[in-house]
Structures are given as C-alpha cells and as structure tokens.
Amino acid sequence: MNPTRYAMSNASPTLLWFRRDLRLADNPALTAAVRRGRPVVAVYILDDEDAGDWASGGASRWWLHHSLERLAESLRGRGSRLILRRGAAAAVLDRLISETGAEAVYWNRCYEPWATARDQAIKASLRLRGHEVRSFNASLLREPWEIASKVGGPYRVFTPFWKALRAMGDPGDLLPTPDRIPTLEVAPASDDIDAWALTPSKPDWAFGLRAAWKPGEAAARQRLEAFLDGAAPEYAKRRNFPGTNGTSRLSPHLHFGEIGPRQIWHAASFHHTGMATDQFLSEIAWREFSHHLLFHFPMLPTTPLRPEFADFQWSDDPGALAAWRHGMTGYPIVDAGMRELWATGWMHNRVRMIVASFLVKDLLLPWQVGARWFWDTLVDADLASNSASWQWVAGCGSDAAPFFRVFNPSLQGAKFDPQGTYVRRWVPEIAGLPDSIIHKPSDARLIDLSDAGIRLGHDYPLPIIDHRAARDRALTAFRSLRAA
Ligand SMILES: Cc1cc2nc3c(=O)[nH]c(=O)nc-3n(C[C@H](O)[C@H](O)[C@H](O)COP(=O)(O)OP(=O)(O)OC[C@H]3O[C@@H](n4cnc5c(N)ncnc54)[C@H](O)[C@@H]3O)c2cc1C
16 A cells, blocks of 8 residues: 555545444534545444454344445445454554554544443554544433532432433534545545455345344434334333334434434424423433443443342253243243344344343343343344343342342233234244233133144243242342342
C-alpha cells in the first residue's frame, strides 16, 4: 500500500470506525466526521480477538453479515465505501492510519467492559501520537455515567432509574443522514465479507432466520413504522402474549445500532400519541438500565450481583440441559420458546422469562449456562440485556425477581397463551389437543391423547421433571443459601 496515493485527493482523512451503530441516520460520529470536511474512511473491524469469550455467537454473526452488506450499500449510495478489516482493533487502526495518513479517528461508544478498556487504551495511544480522537453516544438515551442516584452512585433498582431518566426530558434533536460522504479517490483495500464466513454454510441452519428477519437500517425503520401504525396502541395489553404480534421486534436492530433509542423515543413520543407510549418507552428504559448495570458492575455477565449466590449449589445435568436446549422438556410453553429461538434467533420476552426460570429453578442449572446458550442463538444477543435479564430471573441480580417466585410453566402457558396459538405453532405434534389441556399434556385423558393422535413419551416427551417437586427442591436450596 502506497500512502502517497491517498494523499492525492485530500490530506488527513478521518477514520470513521463503525461498530454497533450500523446506520447513517442520527449517527453522531458520522455527522462529526463529515463536518470535519476531510475525506472519510469508513471501516468496520471484525474484532473477535478483542472480544475474547464475548465474540458474537452464531445467530449474531448471521445478522452482522447482512447488516454490513446493507450498510455498505447505503455508503455506496452516498459516494463512500465500507472497508472491512479483521483483527485486534488497535493494530488494524494503526495500519489504516499508516495506509491513509489519517489524523483523526471517530467512533460511537460501546459499553461492554472489554470494549471500554480497549477503547480507552486506543484513545490514549492515538492521542499520545498526536491524533485527534473523538467518541460519541449513538446507542443510548443517556450514558451510564449521566444518571446517578441521590447519593451519587449507580442505580440498582429500575423504577427510580426510570424516573431519573424520564426527568432528564426528551433526548436531543435527531441528526440527519448526510447526503454525500466525502471519500478518498482510492480507497484502502477491504476484506471480502464472504471470506469472514459469518453465515453458516455446512450445514446452512439460517433458513429460519432468513424467513423471519430483514437486517439493515431501512428494515429497522420499516419495522418501527409498522409497529407504531399497527400493534403499538395495544402494546400494554398484548405485550405479554406470545401468540400475538404484540411487541415491536426491534431488539436485533437496536443491538446492531441500525436504529437508535433516540429515534424510537422521538417517533413514539411525537407521532403516535394514542399508543401506550409510556409502557413501550419503559421497556426501552430497561435496555438503558441493563447498560447502566453492565457499565457500573462489569462482572455482571459472569458473577451474581448478590454475593450470597456465589456459593449456590447448582446441579450438573447434561441430559436436562440438552432437553431444554432442544425444546424437549415436556412443558409445551418451554419447548415452544426454545424451538422458536432455534428456528428464528428470537424469543418473546414473556417466554424468555419462563424458559429461563425453568432452567434455573426447575432444573437448578446455572443461569450462566442459559445465558451462554442465548448468547449463541439470539440475533439480539446483547451482553448488557442478556446478563441483566438472566440475573433478574435467577434472583441474584439487582432489583431481581425474588428467588422464591418460581414460575409454573403450565399455568404461565395457560395465562399468556390461552388458546394455545403459540404452542401449536412451535410444538405441532401436540396441536390436536384441546385448549384446556394443551399446556399440560401429561394431565390429558387417554381419549384426548388418542383423539389428537399423540402417544406421550413417544410423539412428545413426558415432563423431564415434576414441577411441584422441582419447586420444593429450589426453595429448599434457596433457604439453605439464606441460612448459610
Ligand atoms: C432471560 C432473558 C434474556 C434476554 N436477553 C436479551 C438479549 O440478549 N438482548 C436483548 O435485546 N434483550 C434481551 N432480553 C430482553 C427482552 O426479552 C427483549 O429485549 C425483547 O423480547 C425484545 O423484543 P421486542 O423488540 O419485541 O421488545 P419490545 O417489547 O418491543 O421492547 C422494545 C425494546 O425495548 C428493549 N427491551 C424490552 N424489554 C427489555 C428487557 N426486559 N430488558 C432489556 N431491554 C428490553 C429491547 O431493546 C426491545 O427491542 C432478555 C430477556 C430475558 C428474560
């Protein structure tokens, strides 16, 4: 690579490092880079090396591939180009700086502990060498350090956090998409995205993901509009019912930054006054709260926030874990959720709570094992939301559901999927059972089973554990924890 070739068009381009802000609208780092008035070199770095244990899982990689393709198209439409590189970000940026003569590096912030440590080191090192380095907020309404409790520390409980966030008022004005992005005459070399092998080939397990999702900024905007025009007014009533289209399904778009929470806030608050805005925005605030927790308690993904849980005696039962992962527990709502997850890379929030409770409390398996499975299979896998939610369900997080509140999967199913719509979709082998028994096939009369053409234990598993006994076991384990 000859650095003088890039100097031809304009001195000192700005390196714009895309990360989890894969959009052009309301993107502060992009806007600032364009305003700097020099050519912009847009780069995405596949930084598995930096992420270590938290490199993206399989479903997220599938999403990333398609999201980067869409971003590259959008950049091309504005006269720019997306440069793809892989490796440790510090070294990749250094190489790009020497290839292009860039004097400035801009990015939008991430909040994972490994990313903040890395970014601080990169910032310090580049500044020491005289580069201009600027970072911005594209992912959150307010950054974790902007909100503090009355005594000055981080919040541990959601409601006061949400009140404080609300009290800060509407987020600032949105930034427009730049019409043109000035670029170098000769762009630096880019990897070929196919060579990154982010999408599965042998076997190709992504057909369900392809059918369910359209990654990218344009699709994110369409999804938001469709939600606001469709399900939003009924959100508060329907958000807990997995058989309905009651929620926005924006989570993977938000995770990859194809849309930002400020855009959602503005759209929800200002254009659709009839909807259950407050309830919807409070869910967006749960995402903010999770980031707040991860930032202030960086051990959140691995270590219980409540220290007494460190010595909890979890079980080790590979057979039960396999049944849970494959949706073969004999509890239809659990199995439906786990199969939806495997097929589409997503699961409804209510069902996430049910399957997580089942793993942690009925099977007494460690929440970290469940979180890891979600990490690999969710298209919206997010270190902050996933870790905080698993700790919440397990009862060991801040503001957590108490451990003694053990979901009964059959009753949860009957309450939130009363007609069995959701279960019939994902567990078709029991679709013929009447509504009254669809969530508890093991209680079905022989006549119902034979009418529905089901042999329990053959066509569909018998429950792998008796819920009542499992609940007693969990409560005993929990009491011993408190007594210790
Ligand atoms: C065990 C468990 C694991 C989870 N793992 C993740 C994860 O890895 N990534 C993730 O984005 N969400 C996670 N969630 C939270 C929640 O289930 C999803 O955000 C939600 O189901 C996404 O669907 P939606 O976009 O239709 O949500 P909507 O109801 O439309 O909500 C809008 C947005 O608010 C945010 N949100 C909603 N509920 C929550 C919540 N409880 N916590 C944090 N943010 C929330 C999401 O960004 C969501 O897109 C988890 C929940 C549980 C119980």
